[in-house]
Amino acid sequence: MPWLFLAPALVLFALFKYVPMVEGVRLSLYEVRPFLGDVWVGLDNYASVLTDPLFRTAAGHTLLLALGTTFGSMLVGFGLALLLEGQARTLWFVRSAVFLPVVTAAAVVGEIWRMLYYPAPDGFVNTLLSWVGLGPWPFLDSPDTSLWSVMAVGVWKGAPYDMVIILAGLAGIDRQQYEAAAIDGASVWQRLRHVTVPALRPVASILLTLAAIRGLRVFTEVYVLTGGGPANSTTVWMTTLISRGFEKQDIGVASAAAVLLFLVTLALTVAVRVYRARKEIG
Amino acid sequence: MGTSTRLRSLLIAVLGVVGLVGAGCGFSPAAAKDPTAPLEVWTRSNAASAKVYEAIFAAFEQATGIEVDYKAVPIDFDKWIQRRAAARNLPDVLINDTGMLGLYHSQGLVTEIQPTSIAGGTDITDRAWDSARASDGHHYGVPFSAQAMVTLVRRDWREKLGRPVPTTWAELVELATAFTTQDPDGDGQADTYGMLVPGTTDRGYLSWWAASYLWQGGGDILAPTGDGGYRVAVDSAESVAAVRWLRGLFCDSKVIQPGALTTSTADAHPFFETGKAGIYLTGPYNFGRFDKSLGKDRYEVIPTPAGPAGTTVLGEGENVYLMAGSARPDAQRALAEFLISPPAQQIGMRGQPQPVVRLPVNRTVDVHATYQDPRWDLVASSYAEDARPFPNVPNFQPFRQQTAEALNTIFASCTDDVPGELGALATALTAELQAQGMAVP
Numbered sequence: 001m002p003w004l005f006l007a008p009a010l011v012l013f014a015l016f017k018y019v020p021m022v023e024g025v026r027l028s029l030y031e032v033r034p035f036l037g038d039v040w041v042g043l044d045n046y047a048s049v050l051t052d053p054l055f056r057t058a059a060g061h062t063l064l065l066a067l068g069t070t071f072g073s074m075l076v077g078f079g080l081a082l083l084l085e086g087q088a089r090t091l092w093f094v095r096s097a098v099f100l101p102v103v104t105a106a107a108v109v110g111e112i113w114r115m116l117y118y119p120a121p122d123g124f125v126n127t128l129l130s131w132v133g134l135g136p137w138p139f140l141d142s143p144d145t146s147l148w149s150v151m152a153v154g155v156w157k158g159a160p161y162d163m164v165i166i167l168a169g170l171a172g173i174d175r176q177q178y179e180a181a182a183i184d185g186a187s188v189w190q191r192l193r194h195v196t197v198p199a200l201r202p203v204a205s206i207l208l209t210l211a212a213i214r215g216l217r218v219f220t221e222v223y224v225l226t227g228g229g230p231a232n233s234t235t236v237w238m239t240t241l242i243s244r245g246f247e248k249q250d251i252g253v254a255s256a257a258a259v260l261l262f263l264v265t266l267a268l269t270v271a272v273r274v275y276r277a278r279k280e281i282g
Numbered sequence: 283m284g285t286s287t288r289l290r291s292l293l294i295a296v297l298g299v300v301g302l303v304g305a306g307c308g309f310s311p312a313a314a315k316d317p318t319a320p321l322e323v324w325t326r327s328n329a330a331s332a333k334v335y336e337a338i339f340a341a342f343e344q345a346t347g348i349e350v351d352y353k354a355v356p357i358d359f360d361k362w363i364q365r366r367a368a369a370r371n372l373p374d375v376l377i378n379d380t381g382m383l384g385l386y387h388s389q390g391l392v393t394e395i396q397p398t399s400i401a402g403g404t405d406i407t408d409r410a411w412d413s414a415r416a417s418d419g420h421h422y423g424v425p426f427s428a429q430a431m432v433t434l435v436r437r438d439w440r441e442k443l444g445r446p447v448p449t450t451w452a453e454l455v456e457l458a459t460a461f462t463t464q465d466p467d468g469d470g471q472a473d474t475y476g477m478l479v480p481g482t483t484d485r486g487y488l489s490w491w492a493a494s495y496l497w498q499g500g501g502d503i504l505a506p507t508g509d510g511g512y513r514v515a516v517d518s519a520e521s522v523a524a525v526r527w528l529r530g531l532f533c534d535s536k537v538i539q540p541g542a543l544t545t546s547t548a549d550a551h552p553f554f555e556t557g558k559a560g561i562y563l564t565g566p567y568n569f570g571r572f573d574k575s576l577g578k579d580r581y582e583v584i585p586t587p588a589g590p591a592g593t594t595v596l597g598e599g600e601n602v603y604l605m606a607g608s609a610r611p612d613a614q615r616a617l618a619e620f621l622i623s624p625p626a627q628q629i630g631m632r633g634q635p636q637p638v639v640r641l642p643v644n645r646t647v648d649v650h651a652t653y654q655d656p657r658w659d660l661v662a663s664s665y666a667e668d669a670r671p672f673p674n675v676p677n678f679q680p681f682r683q684q685t686a687e688a689l690n691t692i693f694a695s696c697t698d699d700v701p702g703e704l705g706a707l708a709t710a711l712t713a714e715l716q717a718q719g720m721a722v723p
Contacts, residue, residue, distance in 0.1 A: 034367050035390035035606050119540040122473050141541050143694045227484050230543035231694035232687065246361040247485065248680060249385065251368060 021262075028255035038252075045256035055257065057232060058240040061147060065222075065236060066215025069154035074207060076155055077162025078200075082192075084163070085170050095167075102161045110224025113153045114140065117225075140226050143233035150225055150234050154218070162207055169203035170196070209272045213265055237261055315371075315609035320349035321617060322373040326359035327638070328548075330571070334633030335377075341629060342620045348613045357548070360485065367391055372605040374614055377621075377638075380413040380598050383423055384677040387416040392603045393611070395421040401619045402644070410643035414601050417676045417720065423601030424618040427630065429565055429640035430597040430669035431494050432661055434572070436560035437582040439466035439474075447584050451498070451527065454561070454587040458537035461560040476537030478559035480550040483690045486682035487546055491563060492528060492689055494596045497670065498589025499524025503685055504673045504715070512673055512720050516685065517708035520591065522701050525692060527589075533696035543694050554581075563595075566661045570635030583657040586668060597669020599643070628652055641665055676718045684710055 003010075028045050030038040049055050084095050101109060116124045117139040129135035139149040173196065181191045219238035222228065228235040228243065237257065245254030325335050332354035339350040355362055359378065366372050372391060386392040397403045397411055403424075410425035440447070440457065443464055448454040458476025460466070467474055481488045489503070496502065501521030504512040515521060532538050539545075539559045551568065553559045555575040572581060586593040602621050604614040620626050627647045630639030641649060641662055649662045672678050688707040692700060715721040 032368070033389060034370050120473065122471065123540075138540075140544060143691075226544050227482060229483055229690060229694070231691035232483075233694070246358075246364050247683060249364055249389065251364075 024255050025259055027252055028259045030252050032251035032255075041252065045252045046260065048253055049257045049260060052253075054232065054235065054240055055237070058235040058237050061234060062216055062218065062236040065147065065151055065154065065218055066212055068148075068151040069158055069215055069218070070208060070211040072151065072155035073158035073162045073211065074204065076159035077207075078166055080159060080163040081166040081170055082196075085167060095163075099160045099164065101157045104157075106157070106220035107224050109153065109157055110221050113156075114225055117149060140234075141230065143231045146226055146230060146233045150222055153221055153225065154215075157221070158211065162211075165203055165207055166200060169200045173199045205276075209268075213268050213272075216261065216265055216268075315607065317609040319609075320351035321375060321610060321613045322351045322353070323375045323377070323617070324353050324355055324359070324363075324373045325377040325638075326356070326379075327354040328356045328636075329354070331567075331633065331636045331638045334630060334636065334638045337633070338621070338626050338629050338638075341626065342617060345620060346616055348616060350617070363391075370607065372607055374605060374608040374610060375617055376603040376605060377426055377600055378603065380423070380425075380601050381672055381678060381682075383414065383416055383601060383603075384675060385679050386603060387418075387422045388677045391606055392422045393606055393608075393614075395424055395604065395618075397421055400424060400615070400622075402622050405644050405646050406622055407643060407645050410599065413599055413671055415674070417674050423603045424622060425643040426600045426602045426621055427639040427641065428597065428599035428643055428665060429567065430661055430665040431563055431595040432566050432583050432657075432664065433586055434554065434562045434564060434581050435584050436461070436466065436554075436557075436580060438580045439560045440582075442466055442468070447582075448587045449585070450587055451589050455531070455535055455537070458531070458561055459535050462535075462537045466560060467557050474557065475539040475553075475559045476535075476561055477531060477539070478550055478553050478562040478564075479538050479542040480545050480547040480564075481538075481542040481690060481693065482544050482546050483683070483686045484546055486679065486686040488543075488686040488689050489682040490596065492525075492685075493672065494563060494586075494594065495528055495589065496521060496524045497594035497596075498586070498591060499527060500589075500591030501525070503681060504675065504711070506673065512675060512715060514708045514711045514715060516711060517701065517704040522704055524589070525689065525704060526700050528689070529692055529696065529700060532693040543690050565640070566658070567636050567638075567640055569655075569657060570633075570637070574635055583660055585660065586664065593664075593668045594670055595664060595668050596671070597665050598671050599640070675715070675720045680714050681711055684714070 027038075029040065029042060031041050031045075032038050080098060084091055084098065118124065118126070119136065119138045119141040120126065121130065121136040123136070123139075125139065126136040129137065138145055140146050177195050177199075178191055181195050186194065217238060218236055219242075222234055222236050222239055223242070226234045228239040238261075241254050241257045241261075244250045244257065323339065325332070327335060332352075335352060335354065339352050343349060353373070360382070363372070363376070363378075367389065383392070395414070397406070403411075406425055407428075410428055411421065413428070414421045414423035414425050416422050435447070435457070439461055443460050443466055445457050445460055446453070448457045455476075461474055461476040463472070465472065465474065479488075479491055481491065493503065499520055501518060501524040502515035503521075505515035505518075507513055532542070539553050545553075547564070550562075550564075551571070554562045555572060557576075566583075569583075586595050602618045604611070604618060608614055622644055624642075624644055624647050627639050627642045627644050631637045631642065631647070631652050633639075641658075642652075649658055653659075672682065675681070684707060688703055691697075692703050697703060712721065
């Protein structure tokens with residue numbers, strides 16, 4: 001009986017997830033030529049992914065972007081949470097407003113930021129910068145700043161999510177600890193450093209691992225903002241994979257890259273699960 | 283700008299990834315095609331040119347009784363085709379760039395054509411038939427339209443600044459610099475740029491734009507060796523000089539619009555229409571659009587300004603491809619024969635605002651009489667005298683893509699080491715040439 005209830009979901013999952021996944025693994029072992037017949041190449045596709053300088057650059061960018069976005073979001077989210085903690089109605093409104101980037105489609109976010117980042121002096125962000133005597137900056141237009149600009153968008157989009165989780169964590173901290181610390185003469189900074197931050201450690205570990213894994217699969221923002229350019233300065237694993245599969249028509253190699261990404265995220269996820277399970281037992 | 287473009291690109295990319303792991307012959311054997319279904323025809327068209335194609339196909343249905351199921355795919359056409367190919371279920375007929383022939387042929391997606399067996403085939407110019415021939419000497423498409431790249435200039439800006447029509451590279455740069463620095467739109471702000479460049483590496487767009495200038499400078503990507511083979515010429519002294527000159531536009535005189543190196547063609551047009559940039563090397567198919575959005579009297583089509591080695595421009599066109607696996611080969615052929623007939627060619631040329639047949643491939647169709655527009659006479663003479671296509675290797679796409687990536691790097695980083703970058707590119711292209719079996723031993 002329980003299987004019957006699960007059946008619709010299972011069928012959909014099998015059809016749209018598991019079968020395609022298995023098929024992806026199969027394709028990664030072939031030179032794919034749908035109308036001429038696939039050619040078995042064994043692990044050659046994997047070798048060409050691992051030795052391809054473009055994929056290596058992309059891996060570096062992906063890691064940097066994942067780390068930067070994760071920590072940036074945490075920091076900004078923490079700051080926002082401290083600012084917006086409380087019960088007042090106005091705060092509730094501001095929190096909702098701040099949360100909007102999270103629920104906005106990544107493609108829309110990318111498109112809007114592309115306009116905000118318009119690299120001429122009359123671009124939106126550059127106009128703001130000019131008020132404080134900075135800029136104009138090239139943002140996405142220069143290989144030196146493009147990756148950082150993409151990262152900033154990631155932080156902008158990710159921070160409010162972290163804020164909500166941290167807010168929940170903050171609410172769970174026993175008020176008496178603050179009071180005790182205050183009575184002992186701890187300054188605001190000391191209370192933050194020695195009470196708040198340690199109490200948020202479990203929250204932080206969840207956020208970090210989730211974000212790090214998600215960060216490896218970053219695609220939408222980069223694809224919409226820069227498509228990997230200029231001069232490949234923002235290529236990430238997924239954009240390289242797409243370009244390999246559908247611009248150079250190398251479906252086999254692209255599949256191998258997809259399988260590798262899957263294996264890495266799987267390994268990371270399992271490692272986190274094992275680590276957390278041990279901690280809970282210990 | 284280009285919002286819908288990018289969103290659609292994104293959609294297809296996402297679907298593509300699903301397809302990437304979901305398609306393949308083991309899992310989804312080609313559904314046997316239904317011979318009674320309408321002929322499925324795809325073109326790479328926006329909504330405006332789709333209307334013109336609809337008129338052509340309506341005439342076809344009326345003439346032959348063969349029903350057409352027409353889809354206009356404006357964005358990521360090539361990626362969609364690859365998906366359909368991976369599922370072994372291609373449309374029956376495509377109309378797409380001549381430059382795709384090599385790729386389609388190497389993937390076995392297109393069927394062979396005997397020019398002599400196509401009704402009306404003898405009326406097609408030899409040059410057009412050449413553009414439907416693969417490197418193995420056989421034909422895998424039926425020519426449909428031809429064109430040469432043209433230089434558009436904001437006439438009102440040029441006249442306001444009292445500049446002559448540029449006839450050389452040096453004058454072109456002078457004009458571009460004046461457009462950038464002398465406030466041609468008179469709004470008191472430095473918000474205009476000399477040249478408009480669709481410089482993204484997506485689809486290798488940057489190579490499409492840069493190729494004409496590379497040739498005008500005496501350089502080349504691949505040079506024919508005379509015996510049917512090719513050698514890489516992208517690191518020759520002339521190529522280096524031409525790329526140095528292009529690099530100067532980006533890095534020294536800075537006359538290119540901001541964001542050029544991530545801008546696609548569709549995203550670029552609005553820069554010209556809205557008065558952001560004043561010189562645009564592009565295809566002639568946008569006259570109608572720019573006449574409407576910008577005004578016919580505000581821009582002009584000028585004869586190509588000459589580089590050190592002449593006025594060569596990229597001249598390509600579009601072919602009708604009869605795709606593999608179709609259940610209706612006779613209907614495929616009937617459509618191709620109709621599309622090259624004078625009535626169909628003329629409907630295509632008269633399309634507003636965009637003609638889908640730019641220059642006719644049928645020599646019995648008179649450009650001057652059909653268009654009644656001196657600008658098209660200029661395109662026709664440029665095509666006849668100065669245009670050349672990309673080389674006829676089995677698959678030029680990897681060359682176009684890698685060249686675009688290398689040029690994008692040079693223009694973005696403003697490196698002084700142009701020979702070094704082009705040398706590295708040449709090494710990669712030589713390997714590709716060998717892989718495709720076209721290198722001279």
